[in-house]
Structure formats: C-alpha cells, structure tokens
Amino acid sequence: MVDNPGLESALLTIRQGGQMARGKALVAGALGIVGSNVAEYLHSQGGWEVVGIARSRPKHQPGWRLVGLDLADATACRKFVASEPGITHLFYAARAPKPQPADEAAANLAMLVNLMEPLQEFAPGFQHACLVHGTKWYGAHLGPFRTPAKEDDARHLPPNFYYDQADYVEGLQKGKSWTWSAVRPALVCGFSLGYPHSVVAVLAVYAAISNALGLPLRFPGTQAGFDGVTQATDVRLLARAMVWTATEPQCANQHLNVMNGDLFRWRNLWDRLARHFGMENGGVQTVTLATMMADKEPLWRSIVEKHGLRPLALSDIVNWNYADVTFRQNWDHISSTLKARRLGLDATVDTEEMFLELLERFREERVVP
Template sequence: MAAKGHVLIVGASGVIGTAAIDLFGRSQDWSVTGLSRRPPVVAPAAHHSHLPVDLGDPSGCLAALQQLSPVTHLVYAAVREKPGLVAGWRDADLIAENGRMFKNVLDALVARHPLQHVIVLQGTKAYGGHHHPVRIPAREDRPRDDHANFYWLHEDHAREQAGIHGFAVTIFRPQVLVGTAAGVAMNPVLAIGAYSALCHALGRPFAYPGAADALFEATDATLLARAFRWAFDMPAASGETFNITNGDVFVPAHSWQDLGAALGHPPTDATERRLVEFFARADAIAAWRKLAQAHGLRCDHLPTFLGESHHYVDLLFGPRLAARPVPMLVSTIKLRRAGFSDCLDSQQSLVSALATMADLKLLPPGPPPPPAAPA
C-alpha cells in the first residue's frame, strides 16, 4: 500500500509528539519522522526516524530538513517553557523565542517540501484565562483575546504561508494533556506516577497533594493524535480551530481514593502539601535512584525525569485554579459537529498512561493485583 504521505512531528519527545509518533508510526500508511533534541520513548512497533535538532538554530533546522524525503504533513508540537512554568507564560522574550522556533521549521519546509497540511497546537491560554476571567464554555468563534502569546505568532505565520503555498492549516486547543513522555514541562502523569512509586517505596500514604477541589477537563494525547489523523483526511478541517477534550470532567480530589486503589494504595485521609516540596526531599531523590536501579528504569535522576511537571500538578491541584468562581471549561461541539466524536474516560486515561510508562521502563511496575475473592 502506498503511503498517504510523510508526516514530520516536531517536538517528537514531548507529550503530544510521543503520542503522534506512536499512532502514525504503527500505521503502514505513513512515513514518519520525529524532530526533537531528544529521541521519543515509544514502543518498538512505532516505526519512525528521528533527527536531533535545536529548533532555535535556523541553520540547524534547514540542514536537518534538507536531509528528508518530501514532507507532506506537519504536526508542530514543540514548546519551550521556563522553570516553574507560570512566569514564562507572560515573558516577552520566551514568547518571541517560541515564535522563532516555529518560523525556523516552517520556512525551511515550504522552501523545499510539498506541504499539504499543517497542524498547530494551542491551548486554553488562547482564551486569556491566565490574565482574566473567561466566559464559559470557551468557544473557538470568539474574537482573539488581546494578549501576548506565541500562539498568535504561530497561527499568523502558518496562515500567511498557507495563503502563499496552498497547504491546509488546522489548529487544536486541548485541555490538560495526559501522556507518556518523561522529562517534559506539563505532563501530570509523571508527577503522579513518581509520587505513587515513592509512596510505596517510602511507606508513606498516597495522600492527596492539593488544597482544593479543582475541576478541569483533560485530553489524552492518544485521542489528540487520532484527531490529527482525522484532520489530515477531512477537507472540512482546513482553516479551522477546534477545542478538544476527552469528553468528561475530572475532579482529582474526588477521584483520588479510586486512583490510589488502582495503584495499590490503601485509603487515607492524609494530605500532602505540595509535590514540589515532596520531590525536593533527599529521601525521595535517593529512593527514586534505588527504584531506577532495581527496575532498570531509563532515568535515575528524579528532577530530570519530572521536568517541570510537578510544578504543573501543584498548579492544577492547588488553590489558584480552584479559587476561580467558574472552572475553565471549553465547548467541543464544533469538533463533534465536524465529524470527530471520539472520547475517553479521563480516570482510565490516567491509569492507562501510568501502565504504558511502566511498560516503557519510565516508571516502576505497579504492585500485583490483589488475589481474587473466593467463590
């Protein structure tokens, strides 16, 4: 069977990029290349080639892309964040840097490759929720929120080049992403998985690490990758912006006991103040190193494994988001009406991602299931 095309996934080692590599790499219909400084950690069945590139280096991007066979489809999922995350979301220099990274890739591609479709990732910060209250549910047809954001740099340059070169552009805005990539800025699975493993190792209760009943929506990165594949095959997706979520809502404090049970922890009423403080403890760092050695994990340095994801979980579970009078929820009706109606259960999504990370030797294996009750 002839391939549908050659898809280039930029930010291949991130939460979105890893899921896209896994989905497209398992299909005989696609030739797949990942672009990132680190190779993605995926199952052997996800066939792909990888090029290590610093996206901030325009000459390096151009040299790397000159090596490739003709690229027809692009998923741009790269982002550079600051330590601690939140301060960088308003940082003019970081916004400009992210804009240049995208331009370095796209300009090199359109000069030498027959692009047919470009997917650009945004997020709900597009609605300005980190600056001011937002009318809920957030909808894609609202006027662009007037604040500095690299999303607008990406979108404007993509649409400008599409007008010149004739390729399609689709923008996706996922909510909180759940995936299997390690060492990244915003993957709650990392922090929750490491916290669970360390609670087992240190004999500590799997205490809820939050101060409030925060409610949010999640998007499994595998679901998002399916939406990319759908958009590539759907002419009606061209030029459109879509919110995307799993299709349900998630209150971690209400689901914590169920999650703990799935991970082999007894119920507890204890609470943990902040994961950032927990992971900074000397005993936690040492215990992770021992776990990594005992189970042959890929990373034995806890801060490297976590990236900035523990800061992200503290933000999600902490009082800042819970204090909002109305949770940040988005409408996904536009995407459903366009024809993509896939959905996932967010609790099961999180458990599945943890299991996949254990299979990939990123997390220790979970405890064995309890014995079945006698008949």
C-alpha cells in the first residue's frame, strides 16, 4: 500500500558511521489504532526492544511486551519507568477523552508529564519523544479553517490539549540533548479491533446492516460532507512516519503533517464502495447514526450468527457518534505535506485503494460478512 517501498527499510535507520543503531522504544497507548501499529512496525524491523503500555489488557497477547499502566497515576508511572532501564524513544499515542475541552487538556497534559518527568531522571540515554496530534490543531473540529493547513499556522482559541502537550515538551527539552517531534495526521484509517473510532469499521458495519435490511448504500452525512474535499492517513504509513521522525536528525523538534498525499471526496468514492459491497449507490440520506443504530444490536447478532462472524458487539467495533461527526464535516479538510516531503518523507498511499483494501481486511478477519 505504501507506494515507495524503498522507504520501508530506511524509515527506522539511524545512520551512525554507516551502521544502523536502534534502541528501546516505549509506546504509550499501545492498544489503540496508532500505538498498536507503531509497536508492530518496530517489532517487525528487528533490533528494537519494544515495550507497550496501556490501561487495559488485550484479548490476545501481541508479539512485543505489553504492560498495564494507568498514565493518570503519577506514582505508578514513576515506578514503571524506574524499573525499565535503557528507554531511548517514546512514541506517545495515548489519549484520555473528556466531555469538556478544559478537562481534556488538563488530563492529557498530566498523563504526558507523568511519563516525561521520570524519563528525565531514570533514562539517561533518552533520545526522542514523538507525539501524535492531528488536524484539531488547526480547529478542524470547530469549523472551516485555513487550507491547506501548514504546521506554523496560527492556533485557534484554546483549550486544546495538543497545545498544552507541545508547549510542555518544547519547554522541557530546552538545554537537553534529546529531541521531540509531533505528527499531525487526519482521518486515521487502519484495521483494529476494540478501537471504535475507525471510519473503515463504520463503513463495513453500516454497509452490512444496510444490506441485511435490503437497503442501498446511502451516505448518512450531509450533502456538503459528501461533496467536500478531504484527506486521510493510512495508519501503516503513519507508523512508519513516526519512527522516521524519531530517527531522522532533520526532524528534530519539528511538527509535521502526515497524510496519504492525495485528496478525496466521499461523492467520488461512494460508487466504488457500493460496488465493493455488492449494493446500489443510494446517494445522500442525512440521518443521525447514533440514533438510528441504537436498536440494531439484535439485528447485528443475527448477522454474526448467520455468517459465522466473530462474536463482537457493535460497541466493540464502531462508535456511531464519531461516525456522525466524520460524515457531517461541511468544509474542506486539507493539510499541506510540503514540509514533510522536503525533509524526506515521500511515501504516499492511494486513499481510495486503501479504503477497499482495509474493508476487505475486515471481511478476512470475520468482523463483517
């Protein structure tokens, strides 16, 4: 799916006198869609010791080491870091959602502080912290914003926990030998179970339910959302980009937009999606999925039983409120990737092909029929 396969081997390479050097990577939020892909990618490359941390336990143990840790517990974080000598890199993909932005900012800053402070004390060989942010930095969740968005665009009116985290890390790093980076993807897409904030999972389940009811595939958002220009980030590309930013000296202390490299409209993609599911394209019918899907659990159980699917509840796969927000984006959503390209990140992904590939993965994994 990454159109530049030559970058595959280069993304994790640190050049030190012609030799490749790796390290001990701590991945925070290791069970989320981003964190799990970063950990898997690091593990697949060899030479990295990978330690993932997450508050919950997985149903299946991954190939890398996973430790249960609540990042809101400062004492537990300090004890954990003290017990893990040799940490060189932090890939921070953890997030604590809160209803109120101010509470969310405070909680997410505290979690990051609870890791970074003991790393300063107990990890003398620490080299880099990579943070995962996103286009909410530009106010994409609030309404129309300047496009294409560039990394140095003015901030929106806070609170926004991205700002708090960035300001904290920048201040902490001053005078230190380690560096930081922050990536800003948009509409992160990938295969993940137990992580319901996935538009691909939403599409797969929504189509399965519509098909079971004998309905065409209708776009449930707004006409403006259907017609608008937007972008996405394949999580596999994002994982590679994060490791690249963490090991490429030119990316030291930089914010970088990381996107697939193309743009798309749901309007243009929808017919391909309908054909993929063997359904008719029903155009736009604006509904609130959180409301319309509230009674669909019995129907979903019958679909699971009929097709021999994994026994997952709808809530384990999709978040309909997230879907409603995604499909009602009534403004263009475009970020510039010039900065990342100029620094050397030239890998690209065809977004429409990405959607079809990932939807097929959900079938192969027996999540949907």
